[in-house]
Amino acid sequence: MKSNQVITAIDIGTTKICVIIAVTTPENTLEVKGIGTTKSEGLSNGIVIDIVKASKSISDAIDEAEIMADRTAKNIFVGIAGEHVKSQNTLGRISLTSASEPCEITQDHIDNVINNAKNNIKIQQGNERLDIIHAIPQYYDIDGQTGIMNPLNMSGFNLSAYVHIVMADINTIRNITKCVELCNYKVRDIFLEPIASSFAVLNEVEKKLGAIIIDIGGGTTDIAVFYKDSIRFSGVLPMGGTNVTQDLSIGLHAAPQNAEEIKITVGNCIASTIPQDKLIEVEGIAGRESKQKKLRYISEIIEARMREILEGTYQMLNDHHNLKMITAGLTLTGGASLLKNCEFLAEEIYNMSTKIGYPYLDRLSGPTERLANPKFATSVGILYHAHSLISDRNDLISPVKYKDPFISIFKRLIANFKEYI
Ligand SMILES: Nc1ncnc2c1ncn2[C@@H]1O[C@H](COP(=O)(O)OP(=O)(O)OP(=O)(O)O)[C@@H](O)[C@H]1O
Ligand SMILES: [Mg+2]
Known part of the structure; x- marks a missing residue:
């Protein structure tokens, strides 16, 4: 791809907005030019509850990043999460030929088998108001031979694709897109946040051997499972660090900002x-008398909620996936993973080797120090994901009709994206 192309990642989190403006280099890496972060307003558990407030927060973060970068944000990629997100593994099947000779598999065949999988999902009851944001092939079968990672140019009579499909509520997607549009920018593509975060904190070996990523943010806890190089499960729990703060605020009779400080x-x-x-002294609300509280009690409140979150994710995963196949282990990321001993609690619940995922910054140049924090895993991951998508775009883009209801936002936006690069 051409160098000096601007890519902008926007993580619209429940507690903070983070915008990163980067440019591609002649070596096909990324150089960070500007970073903007603001406290987010108008969002709850990953969904927009006040479009005007949310777009003002986004606009402020974009302004900050643009001033630092001394250039305009372009080619904007945004993360999405929330309870409305639904993911499903499905099968697509096509016949390659009716002749007696096998047929060589082309990119069109691959696109068609993935479209077949998408169509199978779209016709299922309950999916009418969901839009497909990712259709990620896991592996293919050709005439019963399974586990094929890339069937291009191979020959066969029938092709099947096992595809991980991620869908999100149409209105939620539109509201997020609208927030960015109100700032006078256009969204190029939307990524599911745990998929984006995985680009920043998991390496290829982990994805091959089997790894779980849990991004514990403010309002959502996002989960993804990788095995044999492909995604097997993704999900979102509508709970995060903000719930811990609220519990402390109630349990200690403290203002939310004091509860937040105590937690951290x-x-x-x-x-x-x-x-x-x-014991520690806890300030009373609005001038009320301070009280001594047991540190043990504070941690009991925190542990109860963090257990609920981590056990909730365990339940979700265990229902869908054989966790014995996870060889590499668990990676916790997102701001709330910084809570002391979070990795040990997760290790106890999952009985699995656990680490805290700080975003890999080695593929980025420029002023990246600020990004060395788990709370920036999603924004850094959006950047990496967008970059890899653009680099491979000739493989990924297939001709699409704008009005086709089965087309994901991804395909529509990427098709338009060609004009900008
Ligand atoms: N050092 C720390 N120790 C404990 N908790 C922390 C620390 N830093 C941040 N947090 C918590 O992390 C949470 C925010 O994390 P993050 O920035 O990843 O969320 P977000 O992206 O805004 O939200 P979401 O992904 O849920 O939409 C807050 O609840 C905050 O209290
Ligand atoms: Mg987040």
Whole structure:
């Protein structure tokens, strides 16, 4: 691809908006030029609840990134999450030829078998108001021979594709797109947040051996499972670090900003590690008298909610996936993964080797120090994902008709994207 092309990643999180403006280099890497972060308003559990407030937050973050980058944000890629997201593995099947000789598989055949899988999903009851945002092939079968990763130029009579389909509520997608449009920008594509985050915190070996990523944000906890180089499961739990703060605020009778500070400075996910006699002073609400509270009690509140979140993800995964196949282990990321001992709590629940996922920044040049925090895994991942998509775009783009209801936003936007690069 051409160098000096601008790519902009926008992570519209429940607690913060992060915008990264980067440019492609002659070596086909990315150089970060500008970063903007603002507190997000008008969002709850990954969905827009006030379009005007949300777009003002996005606009402020874009402004900050543009000033630092000294260039305009272009080619904008956005993350999406929330309870409305539904993912499903499905099968697409086509016949390659009716002749007695096998047929050589072309890119059109591959596109057709994936479209067949998408159509099978779209006609299922309950999916009418969902739009497909990802259709990711896992592997293919040719005439019963299974586990084929790339069938291009192989020969056969019948082709099947196992495809991971991610769908999101049409209105939610439109509201997020609208927020960006109100800032006078156009969204090029939308990615599911855990898929984006996986580009920033999982490496190829982990994805091959089997890995789980759990991004614990403010309002959502996003999950994805990878095995044999492809995604096997994705899901979203509408709960995150904000719920921990709310619990503390209620349990300690403290203002939310004090509860947040207590959580970050002295919070702990494993209450039994805190001595019974340790106390801290908690400021009363709006001038009320301060009170001494047991640190152990504070950690019990935190542990209860973090257990609920992590056990919720475990339940979700265990219902869909054989966790014994996860050889590499679990990676926790997102801001709330920074809660002390979070990885040990997860390790206990999952009985699996766990690490905290800081975004890999080695593929980025420029002023990236600020991004070395799990809360930026999604924004860095959006950038990597967008870059790989654009680099491979000739393989990915197939001719599409704009009015076809089965077409994902992804295909429509990428088709238009050609004009800009
Ligand atoms: N050092 C820290 N220790 C504990 N918690 C932290 C720390 N830093 C951030 N958090 C928590 O992380 C959460 C925000 O994480 P993040 O920025 O990943 O969320 P988001 O992307 O805004 O939200 P979402 O992905 O749910 O839409 C908040 O609840 C915040 O309190
Ligand atoms: Mg997030």
